[in-house]
Amino acid sequence: MKLKDRKRVLREMVLARRFEERCYQAYIERKIGGFLHLYPGQEACCYGVMEAARPGFDYVITGYRDHVHAIKCGTDPKAVMAELYGKETGCSKGRGGSMHIFDTEHRFMGGYALVGGPFPLAAGMAKAIQMKG
Structure with a gap:
């Protein structure tokens, strides 16, 4: 990886951490309800x-720590934050919350609450995409 790419990735990971910190702050202030599974210290896993x-080509599906993955796929961070607040302007119309972010426009096929749960879904989605051609 070139130096400029490493710098870009580091900058994006720092922004992801700041986003998650904002989420945490809103959660402890009770502005965000429900569950909130954050990603601090794990940004490099997502970015790797x-x-x-x-x-625009690959589809992404992940577990319940999905905020950073959605943003990295191209989902507007404001739409992710709106989702956490339960707003209609959220990427899942405010219905998915923290664990069920979804954005087909950017091929982010969602975060799923069960550990290991995305694997059979990903296999099924891959087969469906393959069959469609």
């Missing part, structure tokens, strides 16, 4: 995988 993804 997502740097290999091809935007």
